[in-house]
Amino acid sequence: MSKHLSPAIRLSLVLLVLVSVIYPLVIAGVAKLAPGGGDGETVSINGKVVGYANLGQSFTEDRYFNSRPSAVDYNAAGSAGSNKGPSNPDYLKTVQARIDTFLVHNPGVRRADIPAELVTASGSGLDPHLSPAAAAIQVARIARVRKLPANRLTQLIGEHTEKPLLGLFGPETVNVLKLNVALDQLR
Structure with a gap:
Protein backbone atom coordinates (compact mmCIF):
# COMPACT_ATOMS: atom_id res chain seq x y z
CA MET A 1 0.00 0.00 0.00
CA ALA A 34 -6.01 42.46 -22.87
CA PRO A 35 -7.64 45.90 -23.18
CA GLY A 36 -8.03 47.30 -19.68
CA GLY A 37 -5.17 45.17 -18.34
CA GLY A 38 -7.47 42.41 -17.12
CA ASP A 39 -9.65 44.81 -15.16
CA GLY A 40 -12.19 45.32 -17.93
CA GLU A 41 -12.20 47.91 -20.69
CA THR A 42 -13.69 51.17 -19.44
CA VAL A 43 -15.29 53.83 -21.63
CA SER A 44 -14.59 57.42 -20.57
CA ILE A 45 -15.86 60.84 -21.54
CA ASN A 46 -13.66 63.76 -20.56
CA GLY A 47 -11.74 61.55 -18.12
CA LYS A 48 -14.91 60.30 -16.38
CA VAL A 49 -15.69 56.58 -16.64
CA VAL A 50 -19.22 56.13 -18.03
CA GLY A 51 -19.25 52.35 -18.22
CA TYR A 52 -17.55 49.10 -19.09
CA ALA A 53 -17.34 48.10 -22.75
CA ASN A 54 -18.01 44.43 -22.01
CA LEU A 55 -21.10 44.87 -19.84
CA GLY A 56 -24.50 45.69 -21.25
CA GLN A 57 -26.23 48.82 -20.01
CA SER A 58 -29.76 50.07 -20.29
CA PHE A 59 -30.42 52.68 -22.98
CA THR A 60 -34.13 53.36 -23.37
CA GLU A 61 -34.34 57.01 -24.40
CA ASP A 62 -35.42 57.51 -28.01
CA ARG A 63 -32.29 59.60 -28.67
CA TYR A 64 -30.03 56.57 -28.09
CA PHE A 65 -29.55 53.19 -29.70
CA ASN A 66 -31.42 50.73 -27.47
CA SER A 67 -29.49 47.92 -25.83
CA ARG A 68 -30.31 44.26 -25.84
CA PRO A 69 -32.79 43.50 -23.03
CA SER A 70 -31.39 42.02 -19.82
CA ALA A 71 -32.89 39.17 -17.82
CA VAL A 72 -31.02 40.45 -14.73
CA ASP A 73 -31.72 44.18 -15.14
CA TYR A 74 -28.07 44.78 -16.15
CA ASN A 75 -26.80 43.68 -12.72
CA ALA A 76 -23.29 42.31 -13.31
CA ALA A 77 -23.30 40.62 -9.92
CA GLY A 78 -26.21 38.43 -10.99
CA SER A 79 -25.35 37.40 -14.53
CA ALA A 80 -27.94 34.91 -15.79
CA GLY A 81 -30.51 34.18 -18.45
CA SER A 82 -34.24 33.99 -17.82
CA ASN A 83 -34.27 30.15 -17.75
CA LYS A 84 -37.64 30.22 -19.48
CA GLY A 85 -38.06 28.24 -22.67
CA PRO A 86 -39.35 29.71 -25.94
CA SER A 87 -42.81 28.22 -25.36
CA ASN A 88 -43.19 29.46 -21.77
CA PRO A 89 -46.29 31.71 -21.57
CA ASP A 90 -44.61 34.23 -19.24
CA TYR A 91 -41.60 34.46 -21.53
CA LEU A 92 -43.84 34.94 -24.57
CA LYS A 93 -45.70 37.76 -22.78
CA THR A 94 -42.40 39.45 -21.94
CA VAL A 95 -41.17 39.22 -25.52
CA GLN A 96 -44.51 40.46 -26.87
CA ALA A 97 -44.38 43.46 -24.50
CA ARG A 98 -40.86 44.25 -25.75
CA ILE A 99 -42.04 43.99 -29.36
CA ASP A 100 -45.00 46.28 -28.68
CA THR A 101 -42.77 48.84 -26.95
CA PHE A 102 -40.25 48.74 -29.78
CA LEU A 103 -42.97 49.28 -32.40
CA VAL A 104 -44.41 52.25 -30.48
CA HIS A 105 -41.00 53.93 -30.40
CA ASN A 106 -40.06 52.94 -33.96
CA PRO A 107 -43.09 53.65 -36.15
CA GLY A 108 -42.75 52.35 -39.66
CA VAL A 109 -40.85 49.22 -38.61
CA ARG A 110 -42.66 45.99 -39.35
CA ARG A 111 -42.83 43.39 -36.60
CA ALA A 112 -41.20 40.79 -38.86
CA ASP A 113 -38.20 43.09 -39.40
CA ILE A 114 -37.26 43.41 -35.71
CA PRO A 115 -34.02 41.52 -35.03
CA ALA A 116 -34.46 38.95 -32.26
CA GLU A 117 -31.73 40.44 -30.07
CA LEU A 118 -33.77 43.61 -29.59
CA VAL A 119 -36.57 41.69 -27.84
CA THR A 120 -34.79 38.72 -26.23
CA ALA A 121 -32.18 38.71 -23.48
CA SER A 122 -28.83 37.01 -23.96
CA GLY A 123 -27.73 33.98 -21.95
CA SER A 124 -25.71 36.17 -19.58
CA GLY A 125 -28.24 38.98 -19.45
CA LEU A 126 -25.33 41.40 -19.92
CA ASP A 127 -24.55 41.31 -23.63
CA PRO A 128 -23.17 44.73 -24.64
CA HIS A 129 -23.45 44.11 -28.39
CA LEU A 130 -26.03 44.22 -31.13
CA SER A 131 -25.79 43.13 -34.71
CA PRO A 132 -25.32 45.92 -37.26
CA ALA A 133 -28.87 45.16 -38.47
CA ALA A 134 -30.29 45.70 -34.96
CA ALA A 135 -28.54 49.06 -34.78
CA ALA A 136 -29.58 50.03 -38.31
CA ILE A 137 -33.28 49.41 -37.67
CA GLN A 138 -33.17 52.16 -35.02
CA VAL A 139 -31.64 54.80 -37.31
CA ALA A 140 -34.94 56.40 -38.41
CA ARG A 141 -36.04 57.02 -34.81
CA ILE A 142 -32.73 58.51 -33.71
CA ALA A 143 -32.41 60.63 -36.85
CA ARG A 144 -35.89 62.05 -36.24
CA VAL A 145 -35.31 62.77 -32.54
CA ARG A 146 -31.81 64.22 -32.94
CA LYS A 147 -32.53 65.90 -36.29
CA LEU A 148 -29.53 64.21 -37.89
CA PRO A 149 -29.23 62.78 -41.39
CA ALA A 150 -29.91 59.04 -41.41
CA ASN A 151 -26.89 58.40 -43.62
CA ARG A 152 -24.61 59.94 -40.95
CA LEU A 153 -26.00 57.53 -38.36
CA THR A 154 -25.55 54.61 -40.75
CA GLN A 155 -21.95 55.72 -41.27
CA LEU A 156 -21.46 55.89 -37.48
CA ILE A 157 -22.73 52.31 -37.14
CA GLY A 158 -20.24 51.23 -39.80
CA GLU A 159 -17.40 52.97 -37.97
CA HIS A 160 -18.29 51.12 -34.76
CA THR A 161 -18.90 47.69 -36.25
CA GLU A 162 -16.43 45.20 -34.80
CA LYS A 163 -15.31 42.44 -37.14
CA PRO A 164 -15.16 38.77 -36.10
CA LEU A 165 -12.01 37.55 -34.34
CA LEU A 166 -9.41 36.83 -37.03
CA GLY A 167 -12.15 37.44 -39.57
CA LEU A 168 -13.57 33.99 -38.82
CA PHE A 169 -14.91 33.56 -35.31
CA GLY A 170 -18.29 35.07 -34.49
CA PRO A 171 -20.52 37.61 -36.17
CA GLU A 172 -19.98 41.32 -36.73
CA THR A 173 -21.14 43.27 -33.68
CA VAL A 174 -21.70 46.84 -32.54
CA ASN A 175 -20.94 47.82 -28.95
CA VAL A 176 -23.97 49.86 -27.88
CA LEU A 177 -22.17 51.90 -25.19
CA LYS A 178 -19.36 52.93 -27.53
CA LEU A 179 -21.87 53.73 -30.29
CA ASN A 180 -23.98 55.91 -27.97
CA VAL A 181 -20.92 57.73 -26.66
CA ALA A 182 -19.91 58.47 -30.27
CA LEU A 183 -23.49 59.53 -31.00
CA ASP A 184 -23.37 62.09 -28.17
CA GLN A 185 -20.11 63.46 -29.58
CA LEU A 186 -21.66 64.18 -33.01
CA ARG A 187 -22.29 67.82 -33.64
Missing part, protein backbone atom coordinates in the same frame (compact mmCIF):
# COMPACT_ATOMS: atom_id res chain seq x y z
CA SER A 2 2.81 2.47 0.81
CA LYS A 3 4.31 2.00 -2.65
CA HIS A 4 1.06 3.44 -4.12
CA LEU A 5 0.42 6.04 -1.46
CA SER A 6 3.69 7.99 -1.87
CA PRO A 7 3.33 8.56 -5.67
CA ALA A 8 -0.34 9.49 -5.22
CA ILE A 9 0.53 12.14 -2.62
CA ARG A 10 3.37 13.54 -4.77
CA LEU A 11 1.09 13.69 -7.83
CA SER A 12 -1.60 15.41 -5.77
CA LEU A 13 0.87 18.03 -4.54
CA VAL A 14 2.24 18.65 -8.04
CA LEU A 15 -1.29 19.06 -9.44
CA LEU A 16 -2.27 21.27 -6.51
CA VAL A 17 0.61 23.65 -7.25
CA LEU A 18 -0.04 23.47 -11.00
CA VAL A 19 -3.77 24.24 -10.96
CA SER A 20 -3.87 26.43 -7.85
CA VAL A 21 -0.78 28.58 -8.39
CA ILE A 22 0.87 28.29 -11.79
CA TYR A 23 -2.27 28.18 -13.99
CA PRO A 24 -3.95 31.21 -12.30
CA LEU A 25 -0.72 33.22 -12.57
CA VAL A 26 -0.40 32.41 -16.29
CA ILE A 27 -4.03 33.39 -16.92
CA ALA A 28 -3.61 36.63 -14.93
CA GLY A 29 -0.48 37.41 -16.96
CA VAL A 30 -2.31 36.86 -20.25
CA ALA A 31 -5.19 39.03 -19.00
CA LYS A 32 -2.77 41.91 -18.47
CA LEU A 33 -2.27 41.94 -22.25
Whole structure:
Protein backbone atom coordinates (compact mmCIF):
# COMPACT_ATOMS: atom_id res chain seq x y z
CA MET A 1 0.00 0.00 0.00
CA SER A 2 2.81 2.47 0.81
CA LYS A 3 4.31 2.00 -2.65
CA HIS A 4 1.06 3.44 -4.12
CA LEU A 5 0.42 6.04 -1.46
CA SER A 6 3.69 7.99 -1.87
CA PRO A 7 3.33 8.56 -5.67
CA ALA A 8 -0.34 9.49 -5.22
CA ILE A 9 0.53 12.14 -2.62
CA ARG A 10 3.37 13.54 -4.77
CA LEU A 11 1.09 13.69 -7.83
CA SER A 12 -1.60 15.41 -5.77
CA LEU A 13 0.87 18.03 -4.54
CA VAL A 14 2.24 18.65 -8.04
CA LEU A 15 -1.29 19.06 -9.44
CA LEU A 16 -2.27 21.27 -6.51
CA VAL A 17 0.61 23.65 -7.25
CA LEU A 18 -0.04 23.47 -11.00
CA VAL A 19 -3.77 24.24 -10.96
CA SER A 20 -3.87 26.43 -7.85
CA VAL A 21 -0.78 28.58 -8.39
CA ILE A 22 0.87 28.29 -11.79
CA TYR A 23 -2.27 28.18 -13.99
CA PRO A 24 -3.95 31.21 -12.30
CA LEU A 25 -0.72 33.22 -12.57
CA VAL A 26 -0.40 32.41 -16.29
CA ILE A 27 -4.03 33.39 -16.92
CA ALA A 28 -3.61 36.63 -14.93
CA GLY A 29 -0.48 37.41 -16.96
CA VAL A 30 -2.31 36.86 -20.25
CA ALA A 31 -5.19 39.03 -19.00
CA LYS A 32 -2.77 41.91 -18.47
CA LEU A 33 -2.27 41.94 -22.25
CA ALA A 34 -6.01 42.46 -22.87
CA PRO A 35 -7.64 45.90 -23.18
CA GLY A 36 -8.03 47.30 -19.68
CA GLY A 37 -5.17 45.17 -18.34
CA GLY A 38 -7.47 42.41 -17.12
CA ASP A 39 -9.65 44.81 -15.16
CA GLY A 40 -12.19 45.32 -17.93
CA GLU A 41 -12.20 47.91 -20.69
CA THR A 42 -13.69 51.17 -19.44
CA VAL A 43 -15.29 53.83 -21.63
CA SER A 44 -14.59 57.42 -20.57
CA ILE A 45 -15.86 60.84 -21.54
CA ASN A 46 -13.66 63.76 -20.56
CA GLY A 47 -11.74 61.55 -18.12
CA LYS A 48 -14.91 60.30 -16.38
CA VAL A 49 -15.69 56.58 -16.64
CA VAL A 50 -19.22 56.13 -18.03
CA GLY A 51 -19.25 52.35 -18.22
CA TYR A 52 -17.55 49.10 -19.09
CA ALA A 53 -17.34 48.10 -22.75
CA ASN A 54 -18.01 44.43 -22.01
CA LEU A 55 -21.10 44.87 -19.84
CA GLY A 56 -24.50 45.69 -21.25
CA GLN A 57 -26.23 48.82 -20.01
CA SER A 58 -29.76 50.07 -20.29
CA PHE A 59 -30.42 52.68 -22.98
CA THR A 60 -34.13 53.36 -23.37
CA GLU A 61 -34.34 57.01 -24.40
CA ASP A 62 -35.42 57.51 -28.01
CA ARG A 63 -32.29 59.60 -28.67
CA TYR A 64 -30.03 56.57 -28.09
CA PHE A 65 -29.55 53.19 -29.70
CA ASN A 66 -31.42 50.73 -27.47
CA SER A 67 -29.49 47.92 -25.83
CA ARG A 68 -30.31 44.26 -25.84
CA PRO A 69 -32.79 43.50 -23.03
CA SER A 70 -31.39 42.02 -19.82
CA ALA A 71 -32.89 39.17 -17.82
CA VAL A 72 -31.02 40.45 -14.73
CA ASP A 73 -31.72 44.18 -15.14
CA TYR A 74 -28.07 44.78 -16.15
CA ASN A 75 -26.80 43.68 -12.72
CA ALA A 76 -23.29 42.31 -13.31
CA ALA A 77 -23.30 40.62 -9.92
CA GLY A 78 -26.21 38.43 -10.99
CA SER A 79 -25.35 37.40 -14.53
CA ALA A 80 -27.94 34.91 -15.79
CA GLY A 81 -30.51 34.18 -18.45
CA SER A 82 -34.24 33.99 -17.82
CA ASN A 83 -34.27 30.15 -17.75
CA LYS A 84 -37.64 30.22 -19.48
CA GLY A 85 -38.06 28.24 -22.67
CA PRO A 86 -39.35 29.71 -25.94
CA SER A 87 -42.81 28.22 -25.36
CA ASN A 88 -43.19 29.46 -21.77
CA PRO A 89 -46.29 31.71 -21.57
CA ASP A 90 -44.61 34.23 -19.24
CA TYR A 91 -41.60 34.46 -21.53
CA LEU A 92 -43.84 34.94 -24.57
CA LYS A 93 -45.70 37.76 -22.78
CA THR A 94 -42.40 39.45 -21.94
CA VAL A 95 -41.17 39.22 -25.52
CA GLN A 96 -44.51 40.46 -26.87
CA ALA A 97 -44.38 43.46 -24.50
CA ARG A 98 -40.86 44.25 -25.75
CA ILE A 99 -42.04 43.99 -29.36
CA ASP A 100 -45.00 46.28 -28.68
CA THR A 101 -42.77 48.84 -26.95
CA PHE A 102 -40.25 48.74 -29.78
CA LEU A 103 -42.97 49.28 -32.40
CA VAL A 104 -44.41 52.25 -30.48
CA HIS A 105 -41.00 53.93 -30.40
CA ASN A 106 -40.06 52.94 -33.96
CA PRO A 107 -43.09 53.65 -36.15
CA GLY A 108 -42.75 52.35 -39.66
CA VAL A 109 -40.85 49.22 -38.61
CA ARG A 110 -42.66 45.99 -39.35
CA ARG A 111 -42.83 43.39 -36.60
CA ALA A 112 -41.20 40.79 -38.86
CA ASP A 113 -38.20 43.09 -39.40
CA ILE A 114 -37.26 43.41 -35.71
CA PRO A 115 -34.02 41.52 -35.03
CA ALA A 116 -34.46 38.95 -32.26
CA GLU A 117 -31.73 40.44 -30.07
CA LEU A 118 -33.77 43.61 -29.59
CA VAL A 119 -36.57 41.69 -27.84
CA THR A 120 -34.79 38.72 -26.23
CA ALA A 121 -32.18 38.71 -23.48
CA SER A 122 -28.83 37.01 -23.96
CA GLY A 123 -27.73 33.98 -21.95
CA SER A 124 -25.71 36.17 -19.58
CA GLY A 125 -28.24 38.98 -19.45
CA LEU A 126 -25.33 41.40 -19.92
CA ASP A 127 -24.55 41.31 -23.63
CA PRO A 128 -23.17 44.73 -24.64
CA HIS A 129 -23.45 44.11 -28.39
CA LEU A 130 -26.03 44.22 -31.13
CA SER A 131 -25.79 43.13 -34.71
CA PRO A 132 -25.32 45.92 -37.26
CA ALA A 133 -28.87 45.16 -38.47
CA ALA A 134 -30.29 45.70 -34.96
CA ALA A 135 -28.54 49.06 -34.78
CA ALA A 136 -29.58 50.03 -38.31
CA ILE A 137 -33.28 49.41 -37.67
CA GLN A 138 -33.17 52.16 -35.02
CA VAL A 139 -31.64 54.80 -37.31
CA ALA A 140 -34.94 56.40 -38.41
CA ARG A 141 -36.04 57.02 -34.81
CA ILE A 142 -32.73 58.51 -33.71
CA ALA A 143 -32.41 60.63 -36.85
CA ARG A 144 -35.89 62.05 -36.24
CA VAL A 145 -35.31 62.77 -32.54
CA ARG A 146 -31.81 64.22 -32.94
CA LYS A 147 -32.53 65.90 -36.29
CA LEU A 148 -29.53 64.21 -37.89
CA PRO A 149 -29.23 62.78 -41.39
CA ALA A 150 -29.91 59.04 -41.41
CA ASN A 151 -26.89 58.40 -43.62
CA ARG A 152 -24.61 59.94 -40.95
CA LEU A 153 -26.00 57.53 -38.36
CA THR A 154 -25.55 54.61 -40.75
CA GLN A 155 -21.95 55.72 -41.27
CA LEU A 156 -21.46 55.89 -37.48
CA ILE A 157 -22.73 52.31 -37.14
CA GLY A 158 -20.24 51.23 -39.80
CA GLU A 159 -17.40 52.97 -37.97
CA HIS A 160 -18.29 51.12 -34.76
CA THR A 161 -18.90 47.69 -36.25
CA GLU A 162 -16.43 45.20 -34.80
CA LYS A 163 -15.31 42.44 -37.14
CA PRO A 164 -15.16 38.77 -36.10
CA LEU A 165 -12.01 37.55 -34.34
CA LEU A 166 -9.41 36.83 -37.03
CA GLY A 167 -12.15 37.44 -39.57
CA LEU A 168 -13.57 33.99 -38.82
CA PHE A 169 -14.91 33.56 -35.31
CA GLY A 170 -18.29 35.07 -34.49
CA PRO A 171 -20.52 37.61 -36.17
CA GLU A 172 -19.98 41.32 -36.73
CA THR A 173 -21.14 43.27 -33.68
CA VAL A 174 -21.70 46.84 -32.54
CA ASN A 175 -20.94 47.82 -28.95
CA VAL A 176 -23.97 49.86 -27.88
CA LEU A 177 -22.17 51.90 -25.19
CA LYS A 178 -19.36 52.93 -27.53
CA LEU A 179 -21.87 53.73 -30.29
CA ASN A 180 -23.98 55.91 -27.97
CA VAL A 181 -20.92 57.73 -26.66
CA ALA A 182 -19.91 58.47 -30.27
CA LEU A 183 -23.49 59.53 -31.00
CA ASP A 184 -23.37 62.09 -28.17
CA GLN A 185 -20.11 63.46 -29.58
CA LEU A 186 -21.66 64.18 -33.01
CA ARG A 187 -22.29 67.82 -33.64
